[in-house]
Each structure stands twice: as structure tokens, then as C-alpha cells.
Amino acid sequence: MTYRTDHATDLDSTRIGDTVSVAGWVSRRRDHGGVAFIDVRDASGIVQVVADPASIPVVEDLRMEYCVSITGAVRERPEGTVNEELATGEIEIHADEVVVLSPSKTLPFMLDDRTEIEERTRLRYRYLDLRRPRMAENLRARSRVTATIRRTLDGMGFLEVETPTLIRSTPEGARDMLVPSRLRQGDFYALPQSPQLFKQLLMIGGVERYFQIARCYRDEDFRSDRQLEFTQLDLEGSFWTQAEVLDTVETVLKTAATEIRGGEMTEPFLRVTWQEAMDRFGSDKPDIRFGMEIVVLDDVFADTEFGVFSGALTSGGTVRGINAGPRELSRAQADVLVERAKELGAKGLVWMQVTDDGSLRSSVAKFLSYDEKTGLVSRLEAEPGHVLLIAADRWQTVSAVLGGLRLDLGRPQGHDDLAFLWVTDFPMFEVEDDGSRTFSHHPFTSPALIEDMVADPDTALSQAYDAVLNGVELGSGSIRIHDPAVQRQVFEVLGIDAETAERRFGWFLDALDYGTPPHGGFAFGIDRLAMVLQGEESIRDVIPFPKTQTGVDPMTEAPAEVDDTQLTELGIRLRPEVIAARAEDTETGEVSRGDV
């Protein structure tokens, strides 16, 4: 049988008089004057069908989301019934034949975009959720994003190369997900956190321009914008410089953004160093859609008698502030800001509001000199009604506090505008809470200058860079180390002794010994990019079948128990305490499966 001759939106007034078949779902049904008016929805859109139950009895049965094939003549709609909002709004199909391809049970929720549905329910019935116009559009947009990215890179001479996903465990800052080997019981594959080492091997192998839209895996404790599996555009090239990498990625991002948002993006992305990003925005992933930049006030308060400021300055700290613009600031609202500053790591926060006469309303105003107050107003370009927030502490703390408040107070809702930027010159290492040193990017990132790294690792810069969109970190990259001696030095600074380095990375250090070209690359998250371009707040809305925060699929109930025989074949068993806990759950009737 032929289910359809045309898609819904193929039909318009040029087709009047044609007999056509459409196939899709009953998205709405009204009965009027003994006749049924049925909106049939397919992947293209909606067309209205007029059917007379008297001559086609099955019409009586049609309910929401029945899957149907309908044949009839295209007619002009009667005057006054034209629907301007529909592409097919000038016509309707007068049904001669209605075939129910599949009935539908009563829906668990309405499929329009207006109904708010609990996310767990949406995921439980994801196949219905995907019929909603917004979700259907998200799927289409994501497909267009990846197709555009591929077309762009293909046109630039990049090869798409698939790297393995059953690999040896590598240390990239998050836990590996493991896959037990059946043929070598006791051994495990790891799922890749990224194709990092394999793309570097491709460079050694002479593939000069590589990309892949790659599935990656991180077994992290979930944050709101993370999934166990995610997708990244991964690219790498040889014989190019950081500037060339950035230009290439910038072109790719612009093409993707233009594909979804239209228009043209002629301006180059802003490029700031990590130091500048922290100083101006208090963040290494600044949202630059608004100002409210951080201003240094050290010189204004150089001789202050106000103890909080002078204490910070004499102990090597800094005094900085932001102008949060005109806004109400009751005592209660000020208290909320102070609380938030403490959450962000501050010991306190100085707030002020410029009154109509230009004086400063603040609990600390009395401690400041006339010069300090005028200096402050002038430096922060403060005008009557403006709220000023000032922090005094170590540089790191001041940046974190003012950066956080800036976002709270200034960040636009949604993603109507797109503001991309590059952050470059990241530090080579970070010091962890326990005082140990770790890599900022990953251990294969090239230092800016090897001499600087050896002299003072903790202030040394790297050739690492991030791409940021509307305050969302899209991804990061770096120029890699291509000299095995430098790679060994970096391991050493990281406290990985020679023997351990050899055991864990010997095969890779070997590879570097065979004429490794200078190379570098980048990776950005497709999920995050699609999320922002589609104006969504959660990556789960641009992933066809995402997991919940605890890694569960409420539809299939994955992960699930497996038979003991399967585990035995893999040479593994559950730990006794896990078996005991499960037995107890079963006894007490607690279904832990459902907890999310």
C-alpha cells in the first residue's frame, strides 16, 4: 500500500482539486455540524482534514494521536475559516478514505508545548515527548548543527576518523566507565573520556587534519548539565599554530550558529587571556552579553582607614567592585547579597547605593573619606540609584565573589543573543585543596615556555584555550607536547615518577619518539552548543534519550540487573554487601529502581 502521496506542508492552494493521501497523527479533532475537522500532523507540519462520519464510519473512532492515512481531494477552505498561522491554512482535505494504521491509548500528557510536564514523566514516555513541536524542532536543529559542522570541516580538508571506544584506562580527571573483558577475564576496557591520545596518535600517523563527532563518557557525580555519555566535536591538526586552531574552530562555530539562527556573523570572537577574564569578569567562562565588569579600587583605598579594605591591601589582597546598575536595594535585599557573597567564599561584602543627592547610602559610608567616596563613584561611573558592591580579600576570592554576583545580578534570561569568546593563556597547573598540583587542562598540554614551567610551575602558563558562549564553556583545547622529553618533564612536575609514567604511558611516550609533528586541537560539546543555539536551559532537551541526574533511563529502566551467568562469563561477581543490600531492598519491598 502507499501510505501517502504528499507531506502535509506540500499542500497549498496550488494543489486544489488534486486527490492526495497524507499520513500522520490525529493532533486535534473538533466536531461541528455533524462533520469532523481533524488536524493531521506529520513530520512536516499540520493539514486539516474534513471527514463525514456518516459516510466514513471509522471517523467516529479517531482519537488523539491515532496514526492514520487519509485520502481525499484538496479543497479551498470556506471564506472566514482560513488559518494564517498554518502553512496549509488556505486548504483542507475532504476525506474519501480514512485508514487507522494504529490506534493510541489515552495519552499520559498533552503534546502541546504549553503544558508543563514533570521531566521524569517526559523521559518515561520520551517517544511521546519527542512528538511535541519544541522537542521535534530540537532534534532537527541538532541534526542540522552536526551536518553543518561536518560539511564545513570536510570542505577544509579534514578527515573524519573513528577512534576506538573500548580502550585502555587513561587519567583525564574523571572516573572511567569500565567494560569487563570476557576473553581476558580480570581485565577491563575503559570507555573514552575523550579521543585525546588516539587523535594525537593520528597526528603521529600523518593524518594532518582530523575530526570526529565522538561519543565520550565520564562517570562523574552528576551536575545539572552533565550526562554519563555526551557528544563532542573533536578535532586536531599538525603543523599549525594556536591562532590557526582558533580561526578554524571559530569558523565552525559561526557556521553552526548561522545555520540555526540565520543572519551573518562577521565580527571575530573576542579573545581574552585567562588573567584578563578573571580580572574583568571574575570567571574563566565569562558571559559577555552584559557589562558590569569588575573594577580595581586598590589605588582609591590605598590610604584608607577602613580596616576591612586596608587589611586586605596590606596582606597582599585587593579591593574591587562592580556597579550593579540602578536597582532597588532594601536592607533585606542587601542581606541576601551579603549571604550570597559568603557562599561564594567572601568574609563579607560592602554594598552601597548612590542616593539622589549623589551621596552614598551604606553601613560603611561613615568609615570612608570624602576622596575615597568620590574616587569610588568616579571609578565605578556611579549615578544616582546605582548599587555598588565591593569586595576586599585575596585576588582569587574577590574574583570569585564579584564574578558570581555579576552573574546573579546581570545575566540575561535565555539565549536570545549569542556572545562567543575565546579565553587563552590558561595556567599550566592548578593547586588542589589538599595542596597537591594538578594539570589545568590535561597532562598533554604544552607549556607556553618550558623554561618558565621548570622555574615556577605554579605561575607558568600553558598553550590551552577555551571557547565560551553566553557564559557556557563550550569546550577547550591546546597545543600539545610533541617532544617526549618535555612530556616526561610535565609528568615529573605533576609528581608522576619516571617508573609510573613508563608503566601508564610508556606506549605513548614510545610513539612520540618517531618524528611527532607539532600539533594541537580542540573539542567542544555538541550537546551544550545545541542547547544554547536552541535557547534551552538543559542539555537533556537536546539529547534524544537522556538519562536522569542519577544515570537512569526511566523508560527502559537502565541500568538493570543481569544474570549471574553473564557475570560469571566475565570473571566478576557482585560484592557481598551489594548483594545483601539488594536482598534487603527486596524484603522491605523498597524499589530502589525508582529513586531518581
Added chain:
Amino acid sequence: MTYRTDHATDLDSTRIGDTVSVAGWVSRRRDHGGVAFIDVRDASGIVQVVADPASIPVVEDLRMEYCVSITGAVRERPEGTVNEELATGEIEIHADEVVVLSPSKTLPFMLDDRTEIEERTRLRYRYLDLRRPRMAENLRARSRVTATIRRTLDGMGFLEVETPTLIRSTPEGARDMLVPSRLRQGDFYALPQSPQLFKQLLMIGGVERYFQIARCYRDEDFRSDRQLEFTQLDLEGSFWTQAEVLDTVETVLKTAATEIRGGEMTEPFLRVTWQEAMDRFGSDKPDIRFGMEIVVLDDVFADTEFGVFSGALTSGGTVRGINAGPRELSRAQADVLVERAKELGAKGLVWMQVTDDGSLRSSVAKFLSYDEKTGLVSRLEAEPGHVLLIAADRWQTVSAVLGGLRLDLGRPQGHDDLAFLWVTDFPMFEVEDDGSRTFSHHPFTSPALIEDMVADPDTALSQAYDAVLNGVELGSGSIRIHDPAVQRQVFEVLGIDAETAERRFGWFLDALDYGTPPHGGFAFGIDRLAMVLQGEESIRDVIPFPKTQTGVDPMTEAPAEVDDTQLTELGIRLRPEVIAARAEDTETGEVSRGDV
């Protein structure tokens, strides 16, 4: 620094006089008259550099596969030294500056395509193996194949949608690979054997045309052409018929083949039913690049007194033969054929050779009547020198035996020609060796007629189809079941009772209840397609980083041991006998890691 201004093959006689920089690897070096002639290879090809060690001392150091950047003037080659085989054969670069970007240790093997290297060594140094021209070409070809497939489907309105790879275990005929969950200890994800159920859910979700180039996983005991992970083009559509699926996939395959092989493919693929494929070629994946088709001889021997034939016929079997064409057939060669027939399941094999005078040389000729012999010669179109092979047994056995011999005797080496075909109308079920019934394709395949399936499952046909190229099964597909009642009936025929069906597939049966459109699709292996198009004999030669037959990567030595703490976090531990075996290996100094 700028590593290069031009790729090697950008340079030709139009560039004479230009000062250029090239970057790549020293692929050959000869010294002649005190001057070094260096072939520099980059991803585009090779260019010759002339360098004088007297003025550029570093030239003395250059060895094979050193990575270099060289700057100099493009000059015409002296008369008599033009190399017609090189794109850049009319010119050479006279080096002014030579920079060694990375030295190389002595290579473990030569990188030309002429050297035969043990595969394990190639995989151990895959990054060097990939520099060989043939492997580099395979990577490029594979990238072009996938780019072409995507472009074609994109142009047809298909959406590329990513389905999850951490899923619930599904039964598709091979073992699942498992991933222990950390957040839900005792539960496991499975890696997908295919996106089958998710693509069906996308159809239910209203995505009418879906594709994905998807990574899939099967934990099978390795055969020569299998890997634990492989890549397939997966596609599915709603509201279309089998003929439309086949036409679409055929277009995709033709476009991919044309991209690699050039030319034009105007002829439609041959389409045969499974029954016809078995009857004519003795195989459900026939290689139709040569004839040697199986011929039914039942009527010729209907009244024979030769016991082997009459026995087969009276017990419901069949007598069939192939004309293996003109060839030598010594007694020893005939014995080899008989042996091979027995391996293929036959009790014996009748062989004959037509002598110059038209009579038949065979140990059984004396048992055959004149009419039988002339009938045989005529039916098999036998001429002097031809060898005829005849089997008499159950239909299945005869088909397997003659199909196998046909391939042994007739199959062309390599893949110079491409012969695609479709095999349709597969049986719905197969009977396993233990007498149990299993699905031929998968349990979601639609029967041709539900009434036939209920009446006699073992003869019922399905709406399943395979694509075959040069005797290699590229992939398979089917029209799926969209009626939950039919799906339940199929489970029942498969011996899956209602309760088990509900437990294992309840969520999917639920989904079918919400207006599921009629749908069907296909999947084919990208590895196999690329292998045949590139004329390779092993899929490992078109996979960038394959595993060995036992699932080992000799380069990284994956899979590997992991720390107990990692396993504890996952709620699992090794079985005691595995721990004991490992301890013993360590004691005896046996390094089981290296066994492949």
C-alpha cells in the same frame, strides 16, 4: 612560527622561483655529489628537496621519518631527472633552511607498501603503519564513504539522531558487553548491539526519516571479519514500503561506491528471494560475480538405479549439480573436493569430467544410464574438459555443499568488480541445532502474513532483506512490527511467555500502544563496505585502531587490570578463580597479556 606555506602537491612548475616552506617527514634520502636529495612526504604527497650539508649542517642528521620544516626556492629539475610518477616530479626545492621539528628513532619496519609485516607488529606501531600509503588511503577513503553517505541521506531529508550507548540489555542474538553502574551498584548498562529499539522509538516519536552512523558492540567469539566494536549505517523510516527502503539504501550504496570507484552505476541491483538465492547459489549471501549456478537434476534422475541419487529423491531430498567449468581434475584433486564437500555437511560428492569424446569420466558413470548421462550433460551445458559436481541429499545440505564448492572454485580474488544484490523474503524463523526455534533476523521483524506465521511458523516468510556485495553480507533490514498484538504473537511463537515478554520488553510493548506508524529500515556495516570498496581482505585494514582476534590492542595493551578500589566503587570484584589464575601467571612468570 609558520611551519609551512604550501602542501607538497601544491607545488608544480607554475611555482618555479617562489620561496616556499613545506613540512612533513623524510621519506627517502640519497646523497649524490655531496648534496642530499630528500623526499619530504606530507598528507598530500611527496616533494623532493635538494640540500647542501656544507651550508646547512643539520642536513647531515636527517634520517628516515624525521619530522621537518624546510624553506627554499622552487626550481625546475635538471633535464633527465624529471619524475613522471610524482605530481611534483618536474620541480624540486633548493633548501635555504632546514628545521628538525622532531627526530625519529630507527623504524621497526619499512613504511612502503611492498614490505610484508606481521599484523601484530603493525598494530603495535599502528601510528607508523598509518603512514604507509595504502593505510593512509584507506583512512581517506573511509572518511569519504561516510561523508558521502551523510550527504546523500541529508539531501533526502533524513535526520541524523544519536541514540544512547549506555542502554538496557536487549536480546539480539549475541552477548552484550556490560558496563557496571557506580551510582546504582549491582546494576549494569549494556553497550548496544545496534540502535534497533531506539530507532523504532524514534519512529513512534514522529521522526519519519532517521539515520545514524552508529558504533555497535558484540561480544562474540571472534571470527576473522568481526570486531568487538564496529560501525554501521543505521536507518529507519515511517510510512514507507519495503520497495522504498530498498530503493533508498540502493541509492546510498551506489553513491558511496561511485565516490570511491568512480564511474556511474545505472543498473538496478539484482533482487532475488532467499529461496531463489539458496536454489541458484546455495547461499543467502551469493557472490554473483561469476556463474556456476546450481542446477536441479531431480527429473534427470527421477528413475535412476544409482542408489545415492534414488535414495535422496525417495526420502524427499534432491539431486543438484554445478558445472565447475574447464579445469584439471586428477584423482587427488577429486579427493580434495570430496573432503571439502564432507566438511560442508555432505555424505559424499559425485564428480565427473567430460572427456574429449564427450563421455563422462567418473567413478559412478557406470551406474548411470545413457539418458541420465546425456540429460546431465545437456542440463549442465557441459563441454569437453568441464568438471561437474553433483550432490544428493536434503535440500539444505545440497545447497550448502554446492554453494560452498561454487565459492571455492569460482570466486574471483579481490574486489576489482562490484556486484551488489538484494536478498528478500527471508524465513521468519530458524530451527536451531537443539530443535528450538529462533528468529532469523530479530524479534521485531514483521511476518509477511501474520496468518501464515500462525498456521506454520517454520515455513512462514518475513519482510526481512539483506544487501550483499561480492558475497559479503553488508547488512540487513526489515519492515518492523507496529502492532503490539502481532509483537506479542511473535514472542509467543519464539517461546517467550507473556510474563517474560512483559518483564523484558514491557516498556517497548507500551510504546507500541500509542499510535505507532508502520515503519522499517536497514543497517549495513561501514567497515565491510569500506573493506570491499578498497579491495581489502580484512576489515582491520579499514579500521584506524582495530583489535586483534582476541580483542586486544597490542599498542596500548587494552584491556588491562584496574585497581581494586575502582572495582569496589562499582560494587563488583573479580571471581576467586580469576584472581587465582592471575596469581599463578605472575608466579610462573607467564605474561598472559601478550598471548593473542
